[in-house]
Amino acid sequence: MRPELGVCYYPEHWPETSWETDAREMRELGLDWVRIGEFAWSKIEPRPGHFEWEWLDRAVSVLGEAGLKVVMGTPTATPPRWMLDKHPDMIAFDVNGRPRKFGSRRHYCFSHDGYRGESVRITELLGERYGDNSYVRAWQTDNEYGCHETIVSYSPAAALAFRSWLKEKYQTADALNKAWGNIFWSMEYSDFTQIDLPNLTVTEANPSHVLDFRRFSSDQVVRFNRAQCEVLRRFSEKPLIHNYMGRITEFDHFDVGKDLDIASWDSYPLGFLEDRSDQDDDFKHKYMRQGDPDFQAFHHDLYRAVGKGRWWVMEQQPGPVNWAPFNPAPLPGMVNLWTWEAVAHGAEVVSYFRWRQAPFAQEQMHAGLKRSDNEWADGAQDVRNFVSELSEISDINLQTAPVGLVFDYESAWAWDTQPQGLTFDYFKLVYDVYRGLRRLGLSVDILPPSTTDFGERRLVCIPGLFTWSPELKKAVSKFSGQVLMGPRFGSKTPDFNIPETLPPNVPGFACKVKSVETLRPSVVLPLKDGGGIASWREFIETSEEVTEKTEDGNAVLIVKANIWYLAGWPDDEAMIRLLGEVAKKSDLETFPVEGGQRRREFGPYVLHSDYDTGEIQIIKK
Amino acid sequence: MRPELGVCYYPEHWPETSWETDAREMRELGLDWVRIGEFAWSKIEPRPGHFEWEWLDRAVSVLGEAGLKVVMGTPTATPPRWMLDKHPDMIAFDVNGRPRKFGSRRHYCFSHDGYRGESVRITELLGERYGDNSYVRAWQTDNEYGCHETIVSYSPAAALAFRSWLKEKYQTADALNKAWGNIFWSMEYSDFTQIDLPNLTVTEANPSHVLDFRRFSSDQVVRFNRAQCEVLRRFSEKPLIHNYMGRITEFDHFDVGKDLDIASWDSYPLGFLEDRSDQDDDFKHKYMRQGDPDFQAFHHDLYRAVGKGRWWVMEQQPGPVNWAPFNPAPLPGMVNLWTWEAVAHGAEVVSYFRWRQAPFAQEQMHAGLKRSDNEWADGAQDVRNFVSELSEISDINLQTAPVGLVFDYESAWAWDTQPQGLTFDYFKLVYDVYRGLRRLGLSVDILPPSTTDFGERRLVCIPGLFTWSPELKKAVSKFSGQVLMGPRFGSKTPDFNIPETLPPNVPGFACKVKSVETLRPSVVLPLKDGGGIASWREFIETSEEVTEKTEDGNAVLIVKANIWYLAGWPDDEAMIRLLGEVAKKSDLETFPVEGGQRRREFGPYVLHSDYDTGEIQIIKK
Amino acid sequence: MRPELGVCYYPEHWPETSWETDAREMRELGLDWVRIGEFAWSKIEPRPGHFEWEWLDRAVSVLGEAGLKVVMGTPTATPPRWMLDKHPDMIAFDVNGRPRKFGSRRHYCFSHDGYRGESVRITELLGERYGDNSYVRAWQTDNEYGCHETIVSYSPAAALAFRSWLKEKYQTADALNKAWGNIFWSMEYSDFTQIDLPNLTVTEANPSHVLDFRRFSSDQVVRFNRAQCEVLRRFSEKPLIHNYMGRITEFDHFDVGKDLDIASWDSYPLGFLEDRSDQDDDFKHKYMRQGDPDFQAFHHDLYRAVGKGRWWVMEQQPGPVNWAPFNPAPLPGMVNLWTWEAVAHGAEVVSYFRWRQAPFAQEQMHAGLKRSDNEWADGAQDVRNFVSELSEISDINLQTAPVGLVFDYESAWAWDTQPQGLTFDYFKLVYDVYRGLRRLGLSVDILPPSTTDFGERRLVCIPGLFTWSPELKKAVSKFSGQVLMGPRFGSKTPDFNIPETLPPNVPGFACKVKSVETLRPSVVLPLKDGGGIASWREFIETSEEVTEKTEDGNAVLIVKANIWYLAGWPDDEAMIRLLGEVAKKSDLETFPVEGGQRRREFGPYVLHSDYDTGEIQIIKK
């Protein structure tokens, strides 16, 4: 495979006279792909049923004739203002019960039937018109599902749809009462119509109620996306893509991914470090011009899994953005480093957002490859360097990584619902394990919880799993590599009850979590051999071998044959040491790195990237 | 008196086949009491007017026949879902004007007449059925009034009821206008129907308006509880109890207590340290497994006063809970220490919450005496130890404590309404005095503001009193022990005006507070002899003796005969020193303690508890 | 000019029998002016259309006959309760869509036509009755526009009015779409009725939309105030005044000022330090009894500009207030220092708030010159000292200051709308420049953005200007003194687009801002010669002379002839050094001061005030 570059472009923002020059300059810079259309609904259909396709036809032609491959986006993330006159109740509601008004984007509720119909209608028209167009070489559905917390909606439309979903799942109110344990506080229902959304309750709602609402909310996204995919497949054989966002866990990306051919994500290393990282202020200060050294890699690995091997960066940060709390400029060379990091994780395409900085509206302070006065912006030089460096690399064929790490969206919803301690966060837990692996120099594959076979891998980690799936049970049982489970593993039934046997509930592994505790941020429980446990700790009853204890004498790492159980959340030092111990048993060679240094194997190469300095080295193994 | 133990049990959560074993094991553990029923409305009355009593009859029999005494709870804290169809407007509203929805508990407004009627109806049915039952030996009304901030409701029902309450109090709008000083910003009313609840005003509402609303809100709880008590007394001669929560000041516990025979409270030392303590992070870290050394003692003393001498711990934390920001495990032995602390303060019964950890619904991560897999949890051993230690103690008859401390709910509402400085909090002020006394090794009685006689005590402290009651004036005037008043004492008229003579307004005591100031947390005004004044300081005009000044020359402690006035809020060091000074004048022996050590006299014994290590010693005097 | 003193008085709060004594004591203290009436609507018109004027007639007489000059306030900041029955929809709505209820003050929306009619009606009646009264010597319109965030209202009335305002401005929806760049996210409108207020959008609204709403909101205040002024001018030749508040930027004070004869403001140095200062906790601790040494001076200079040379302090803090998070007492002598600071900046009148502390309602803990028991409060002595010190001073005639500083309300709205970094605040930026100038010992005139001539000044600073006005362009082009522009200067077109040429867009000055970055609070980019850039930094393309660079080699200060451009936000050290450098080029003598020392030239005098000690010295030049 040979990676390619692309860019996001908005012909509707610029005079038609500039399109040809823009297209030529894209090609000259070394770009192959151009994404268009995803916010252009009001330009295509300025009044309901009145269409203006000609400008878009011409844009596709001009771009295609210049040699660019077009990704056409469905414009459903930005319904025009007239849509609200047709469907006044299509708006999502926030957790406080307030409608989320028109005036920006993503102003729709996934549960609104009328709007889903409109989404199908416009997709159909696009499919019909461009399904066979030889310049249109891929499709993007909608844009950034979940951005601006738009998955979980408390609208009347959502309430209605939730009741149907529950009825479908449980058939009878009695079955639901039993599954949820509604006897607890006299919360029993006699009819599905009595069930409300779980916001604004006096104290916390039943976790089974909340988790079902979160499952439902995710399913609504899948259903919305699937409707577009089904339409597009009727008209086009080009691959379907969605562009996911970083650290959005409100819907199941694997489930949406089942309807796609390629997964992609929008990678904004500096914006994400500022606005969605758990790291402390010192870390954010240190990496403000580089981004977190592991955040991009993690998502690259995640979306490779979501895309069943095929994935892109659909939007790559090219300079300062406008939307984070603080928006510094990247270190010189970082745009190049980020591009290489993507390629080393198997990206087929890295597409920059955006071609030219828009001088108007919400994102006027967001850098492009060109400035708003049409001069080259600083990021363009990094792209030129990448193109020249890439020409010295032969084809890239990724191998299976020696390490697997299971990521499970349902677990994220479960522990959102019941963190038990303020600082417990599923993403953070999995990400801490990921960082530990990467600091050991290991390349990682992220695996969905539906994995039934871990293959030739040597080590699989499964932290924080809400509930055992039959698939995972099967994968574990036939695996001969090391499996590291825990903490908080298999700790519930699918109905959000504690299993009768207590967690972790691993067949043949004599180990029970008799109770757990959560800890304030200042507390670290030291381990006998260094490092410590923070945030979450389990008290264990076991007759298996204990290889690691806290100084207060409690088991932390338990092993039997190739099964390991971790009974707490290790801090950085302990994480690296414990993972190292398990890796050793796997006969897995580690390559510990320091500071901001990282390594990633890709095909016959190793990428050495240094996030402290912004430098990279590509070495042939 | 011989203290007994109990437990909270939910037969409706478990198969009927397990009840007998559970009951036998309770007795074997040494428990005498079992509380049931308080969340079981939907099980008793699954549909409006359709009742299922048999299961409850059987549960009472099984428990009673095993030798347990039953506390029967009225289930009014958890109205079933169908109740909302009968009374859609019964829901409380929060300060932002949002209804507080069904789906957890306490989803009712105390001002809703219809729901109060329902509460009387179900109580009547329970009274009728179990009033004479020989196994039912006490009643609990509702559950934890005030938990989840459910006292102060801004619902339409509350607005209507508030207008009636005001009309009753003031008779005419003119009288109200005058009392409130509504001339101030043209806030005058011509009719009671014009008066709204004091939320969402442009800037702060009139403090007289707010305080009356807070008085009204408290009265609604009293009225709600009284209605249940009146019904129960018609059917039963068993004692009536309510289980109060820690640090809830939104209603007058003394007023509710007038209708009860016994006060009780729910003591969660670790949960309360995390979720409602003013202490800093270092303190919370240090005592995360022990709880605040004075918090339980304070409430024990408070509820002894509320119960006019008779009080229980109705729910005692037995291990980690699920509802605080962080939920650590107690130190080994702490459940035992907490039980002894209660007994040393005169508890008749200490009842653990709960028998077995529920594997479902909201509190599935809340420990019980048994685990959800029915093995013994760690706390059970502490109970066994307590039972064995108690057998070596003869009967306990508490004496009157040498020190009295007045606690006044109305003052809490007043200073909530007008803190004047962000950090001024009435509970915190009284609690700081309490802690100072306890660090001097003194045993304390808490006194209601209706006290007319301080008895044989040697010292009475009255910090932060909103307004002088005639009762207290009488008690002070005939008392020969030392009285320490202030800071912020007697500083308002009942209508929330500054008294004409200025505070503290003590007859025969030539001392005026000419102005006050509030201070940022970093500011401490040093005293000449050590320690300092923080948060609140008064400027005094006096001709009485000044025994203590700030370094900047302002009077802090003023005395005439047995009357002392404290013109600021001392820090810990100053508090102990100043209290010690006054105690000395009282000829009161003090026993200063260090760190987490505490002492409490009870009958012929002294309990020495060490919250640093979790150890106790009981010494015969 | 000879400055005078005054006081705010509420005859309606006190028995009529005390008025005469109060008036006599005011005169004895040295006061000339008394402001009354501004909250008395319910006393004047207790029922709609029913008037009680006699008490006010008598109050005016008693005060006037004692020799006091009366300022009569229109009572429109406190509409009586019955007004809401006439106009239930007159209430403002907050950004969350909640109505802001009756029960305090300022409970009206500036966009409500009905209430503006009522405001005109009551003003007319007051004008008619007192327009010729010889004791009434000035008028105050309403009270503290903008206090309690009451300018920006999201009410239905505001939405209607905003649509009209937009229609008036743009004529067609197409013109608006183009100006706002609504093509960006398919936000195009086909009709003005489709446009909503820009709150509660899913993510940020279009900045052009928000800025127009802010302009509109300011215009509504101007219109409301103008309606009162037009009425009063029909009946009275006395000067019209409004009392502005400190650091309120939600409406254009210059625009409102155009309809007034005198500007005034309400100066609460300690309250403002606590509740609206950007300074850190150490600073607030240090100056808790003095106030920020520059905050009062800045506003004095600002309102001198707003009043076109004529200005007062209408309310001067005389002791502790009640409304800040913490309310300490001033240092002895501070009330005197504050009065002198005002006089040294040209105040015609300094009027204390209030005569006597009210013992009731919201402000009962707000000090007056007299205590609520009618004894003198501490502040009164400072007033006596001032009166005696003033008698040794001859007439004060302010000269034009050598330095001008442009303050532009529209820029404040623009950077509120698009801060680009959390800590970017226009007021803070201008104020940092002001403080730098004052720490160089320079006296400053604040200039509106409509200034067309900088006169004889030697240096003019224009930080953070949203967009170049033709007036300022003219003023700069004909000015021979030094002009220091930037950072973030001229960076947008009036429609909130980036200008085609890029900022700063200064004719003949070869300098472009190619991009910007915002920085976390911990980041300081060091300058080669000391100090650094924080919060905001620009990357510059220039062929002009660069006199200052960051250590990382980027231009920070660029100069050509008398035009300077500053490409970042200097910290305190860099600010003083860079301003000093530019001042030197201006041949301007500087007088650097240390710590809390400040100097201000006024006529033939220099006031040396020391905010560390509270001492002042007045020296004849």
Ligand SMILES: [Zn+2]
């Ligand atoms: Zn994007």
Ligand SMILES: [Zn+2]
């Ligand atoms: Zn409880």
Ligand SMILES: [Zn+2]
């Ligand atoms: Zn004021």
